[in-house]
Amino acid sequence: MTRCILRGLTRTMLIRSRVTAEIRECLYLAIPLAAAQLAQSATGFVDTVMMGLLGSQSLAAGGLGTTAFTFLLLIATGVISAVSPLAAEAFGAENPERVAKVVRQGLWLAIVLAIPLTVLVWNANPLLTVIGQKPETIALTQQYLGAIAWGYFPALGFVALRSFVSALSQPRSVMAIVILGTLLNIAGNYVLMFGKLGFPAMGLAGIGWASTFSLWSMFLALIAYIGYQPSLNQYHVFRHLQRFERKTLRDLLIVGLPISGMITVEAGLFTVTTFLMGQFGTTTLAAHQIALQSAAISFNIPLGISLATTVRVGQLAGKQDFAGSRLAGFIGISLGGLTMGLTALLFWVAPEQVVAWYLDVKNPANAGVVAMAKTLLGVAAVFQIVDGIQSNAAGALRGLKDTQVPLLLAMTAYWGVGLPSGILLSRQFQLDGVGLWWGLAIGLTVTAIALPLRFERRATFLNTQLLRTKPSTNPQKPPTE
Helix, strand or coil: HHHHHHHHHHHHHHHHHCCCCHHHHHHHHHHHHHHHHHHHHHHHHHHHHHHHCCCHHHHHHHHHHHHHHHHHHHHHHHHHCCHHHHHHHHHCCCCCCHHHHHHHHHHHHHHHHHHHHHHHHHHCCHHHHHHHCCCCHHHHHEEEEEEEHHHHHHHHHHHHHHHHHHHHCCHHHHHHHHHHHHHHHHHHHHHHHHHCCCCCCCCCCHHHHHHHHHHHHHHHHHHHHHHHHHHHHHCCCCCCCCCCHHHHHHHHHHHHHHHHHHHHHHHHHHHHHHHHHHHHHHHHHHHHHHHHHHHHHHHHHHHHHHHHHHHHHHHHCCCCCCCHHHHHHHHHHHHHHHHEEEHHHEEEEEHHHHHHHCCCCCCHHHHHHHHHHHHHHHHHHHHHHHCCCCHHHHHHHHHHHCHHHHHHHHHHHHHHHHHHHHHHHHHHCCCCHHHHHHHHHEEEEEHHHHHHHHHHHHHHHHHHHHHHHCCCCCCCCCCCC
């Protein structure tokens, strides 16, 4: 009896020890990656503020250009981000040659995707005309896009190298480089916008060129870091770059294209919701932008955890430790929900303080927007938690290279459940913009239920398959003579 109790206590202590160690590993990766995501988000915020200094027309044109550039970049980034789970798996399996191949083909893929995106953005005038933009807005937007278009390749190349460095559990360099790049971008905005230090005043184009310069600087800085860091340089990822590995590139596309599709599906849902919000007037649309921007900023924290979860699950999968992968995945999912729970509490308890970041809440002219924004932040407090859960469940599934089924689940949840629910609540139940936001919450909730269940099933299946294929650890002894 005593022996059984001791065994139970020992088992419990071992489980607790492993959970604690896994939480520590996840946070070691997640904190720098989340900080890098927040720094990049701050760049967009500062760019928007500085565009406003050029006047309302420049702000509108620049905002249009930023939206177009970022949306296309996100779609391409989804494909390149497949480098992370594949490199992490190879690292866990102690296969450095495979790691190097994945990174090299990731860089090739960055070039292949950057070329059409750059050409498309250079020739955005016809598309902007079709969607009804004014000629003066198109002219300003094209100035910005013509400058920042040169940033597509370094941005995608940086994602490939960031995924490599993170897969090897060395994310702090990424954080430092992104923060420095953000500061460089802000300084470049000031110098090129207003024509300081001998440069001509470029206005909106100057912001585009500052962003391009910052993106190239971060990309080159990470190349230099990899080249001079012995633990990274030994992989020789920049050697034989001319080699085209068809199988590795196919593996990247098999994993990466569904990730890109999932990003497109989710971004498309929020984009369509924004257009629908405009039907209820400028007050509702302005409140929507405030609540959405607040939610987007806070989302960078679970996004960093999600990137870390992908790496940890992939590393352990590479070691054939699927029980460990399952633990790492659910720890990441739990941390994602917990951190978003804290921001949800802020939205719920102090919505007026959040709105005050964007508007003068004491000005009677803003009363309608403030009241609506506070209501939407209350709904956002609900979907913050489920958004943190679903994003990290998606990250855990990526670590297992399971991306096709999650894409189908997300499409069903967002477009088959969330959007129709929002339209029904807004029109049939007279909830207007608030109803659309409840639709977002419903879609995210369905995803937050479906994806963890999929991860549990997939991790358990892989672990069962592994146990079946393992040779017996207690072979029968031959009979003695």
